[in-house]
Amino acid sequence: MSDTMAGSNGQMGFSGTRAAAVVGISYRQLDYWARTDLVRPSLADASGSGSRRQYSYRDLLELRVIKSLLDAGIKLESVRKAFSYLRENVDADIAAATLVISGSDVLLCDGDTLIDIVRRGGQGVLNVLAIGSVKTDLDASLVELAQDAPAADLPAAQAG
Amino acid sequence: MSDTMAGSNGQMGFSGTRAAAVVGISYRQLDYWARTDLVRPSLADASGSGSRRQYSYRDLLELRVIKSLLDAGIKLESVRKAFSYLRENVDADIAAATLVISGSDVLLCDGDTLIDIVRRGGQGVLNVLAIGSVKTDLDASLVELAQDAPAADLPAAQAG
DNA sequence: CGGCGTAATTACGCGCCTGTGGTCATCGCA
DNA sequence: TGCGATGACCACAGGCGCGTAATTACGCCG
Numbered sequence: 001m002s003d004t005m006a007g008s009n010g011q012m013g014f015s016g017t018r019a020a021a022v023v024g025i026s027y028r029q030l031d032y033w034a035r036t037d038l039v040r041p042s043l044a045d046a047s048g049s050g051s052r053r054q055y056s057y058r059d060l061l062e063l064r065v066i067k068s069l070l071d072a073g074i075k076l077e078s079v080r081k082a083f084s085y086l087r088e089n090v091d092a093d094i095a096a097a098t099l100v101i102s103g104s105d106v107l108l109c110d111g112d113t114l115i116d117i118v119r120r121g122g123q124g125v126l127n128v129l130a131i132g133s134v135k136t137d138l139d140a141s142l143v144e145l146a147q148d149a150p151a152a153d154l155p156a157a158q159a160g
Numbered sequence: 161m162s163d164t165m166a167g168s169n170g171q172m173g174f175s176g177t178r179a180a181a182v183v184g185i186s187y188r189q190l191d192y193w194a195r196t197d198l199v200r201p202s203l204a205d206a207s208g209s210g211s212r213r214q215y216s217y218r219d220l221l222e223l224r225v226i227k228s229l230l231d232a233g234i235k236l237e238s239v240r241k242a243f244s245y246l247r248e249n250v251d252a253d254i255a256a257a258t259l260v261i262s263g264s265d266v267l268l269c270d271g272d273t274l275i276d277i278v279r280r281g282g283q284g285v286l287n288v289l290a291i292g293s294v295k296t297d298l299d300a301s302l303v304e305l306a307q308d309a310p311a312a313d314l315p316a317a318q319a320g
Numbered sequence: 321c322g323g324c325g326t327a328a329t330t331a332c333g334c335g336c337c338t339g340t341g342g343t344c345a346t347c348g349c350a
Numbered sequence: 351t352g353c354g355a356t357g358a359c360c361a362c363a364g365g366c367g368c369g370t371a372a373t374t375a376c377g378c379c380g
Binding site: 075103114119129 | 228229231232233234235237238239241258261262263271274275278279281282283284285286287288289290293294297
């Protein structure tokens, strides 16, 4: 009936269409990003026509961060570099920190470190994004769209 | 002999080619930006083939700020919006402040105000750029390139 | 006044990102 | 096991932001 049925472990996935709807991007963007290796669905990748991609909650968070960066006028190419860097150098819990992009340098930091960085304010542009607020917005969108897919649990348990 | 001859008032202009060289962008970019109304030369605009554009020092500063934003991965379209907003709402001395772009809001602020903004860190991306450092870099580039155009005064008198 | 250098103009092409539309494999369901 | 819905795949189009190259016009200088 719905593609958001909870599995036996309570960890549900999101289909491509639903992921795009929740995040607030077009399906074509989601598709393009998946096949150009920006964000691949971590639960189930596509394997030919007719297969189904399955996005995790964490994937949605990444997608939403990317959407925020795009909305802020940042080029997709730049977003790609930032995320490839992040994936190689950071495994910390992303949701708690603030993302800072400064040229080719990317880092996650907490509030005080952030103030420090901004105060010294190198010689380039700083792109600053609080992941926490992104997560809040994402959860709100999830609750909104949950009405269309009744049997799904709300993601409250995932708040970290 | 040179297109950077100082006039009787000491206020010299920069040709298109030199402006591009000093700022560090291609001539095609400068040309494109001029004819699409991003930055027009304030001393003398083009008037047909064979005419000469004349950029002021202030123009160079704007161009350099734009270059910084582009280098940071910000889309030209977004830069356009920011500058059209700035030109309509702000006549303060740009060189002293910090430029902050937050979605469709653009503002110039000093150090303390900046910290305040970052601390509360709205729900989007903040693009932060200290204009002072841009000006410093620009002046350095001017001094470097002055060797190619000997008779020109250094822009030290223009420091704000 | 006629060549010469500079530079603005124009035409053309490319790569990126994305929207549109159609095709086709797969899944859910009866 | 066939049928309809879903969604991945593919071909194409289009705008933006330039690069490249040729063309045209101005200004200077001999």
